[in-house]
Amino acid sequence: MMRKWVSCILFVAVLTASIGIVSAASGQEEQEVWMLHEVVSIEEVDAFLEVVSSDPVPLDRTVHKRFRIAMIFPSLDLSDAWFSGWMGMEGRLKELGILYELTTMGGGHADHALQVSHIDLAIAQRYDYVIIAPTELFVQKAGIQRMIEAGIKVIVWNNNTPFVEWGRERYPDGLQPLAWVGFDHGYGGNMMGEYALTRLEPGSQVAIMHGIPGITTQLRGGIARDIMKAAGHEIVYEHHADWDKT
Known part of the structure; x- marks a missing residue:
């Protein structure tokens, strides 16, 4: 039975087509990731939101092990989203009385x-x-896969687009991590595009400044761009500013 992945954000049933690449051999688009609506239902997302928003339920047994946890951030300098997630996780662990040792590792948003x-x-x-x-x-x-294959329980944060190549099961039956948790970037792109339409004059010329190249930009900026183009606006310039240039 297919295991489900959860995401702590609103579910949208109709989004853009799944991100894919064109195979040089066949000329056909090959789907690389599943979108949120392909792996969870709105009922599952609602149930997840209810659980994580509710008061903690005490464990029914005593756990003596001290769990060693690492949180790896892109950085903590541009947004408090990472810090809020960090504090939220630690707060819930303490409420549950779970022993843990936490190490945090941060860097730059584009320092791969x-x-x-x-x-x-x-x-x-x-x-x-x-x-x-x-x-x-x-x-x-590749690095996430290496951690999974090393037996580490991995939670991928700020992404909810599981790799098709990794199969439908968690390791060792497949390569999926313990969970994918995060904002739906496709939904965010749709929101940005629809909002822009309320602010633009007919036939406007638009320049778009992205963060770094990748799937997040494709879903956020790409969907917003397509919505504006479909409405008759002209995209005259696009640039990846790596989060640190204007």
Whole structure:
């Protein structure tokens, strides 16, 4: 039976087509990731939201083990989202009385190499759990897979697009991590595009400044761009600013 992945954000039944690539051999688009609506139902998302928003339920047994957890962030300098998630997780662990030892590792939003070194360290230190917010999902795919194959329970944060190649089961029957948790970037792109339509004059010229190249930009900026183009606006310029340039 297919295991489900959960996401702590609103569910949208109709989104853009799944991100894919064109095969040079066949000329056909090959789906690389599943979108949120392909792996969970709105009822499952609602049930998940209810659980994580409710008061903690005491454990029915005593757990003496102290779990070793690593949280790997892109950075803590641009948004308090990472810090809020960190504080929320620690708060719930304390409420449940779970013993833990937490290590945090941060870097730059576009410093892919540094995050690879953090992944290497997590594997070498044999953490029980790793919560990773990838600098870019496809860039860190191999590293995430190495952690999973090393027996670490991995939670991929800020992404909810499981890799099709990893199958439908968690390791060792497949390569899916323990969970995918995060904002639905496709939904966010749809919101941005629809909002822009309420602000733009007919036939406007639009320039778009993205963060870093990757699936998040494809879903956020790409969907917003397509909505504006479909409404008759002209996209005159696009640029990836790596979160640190204007």
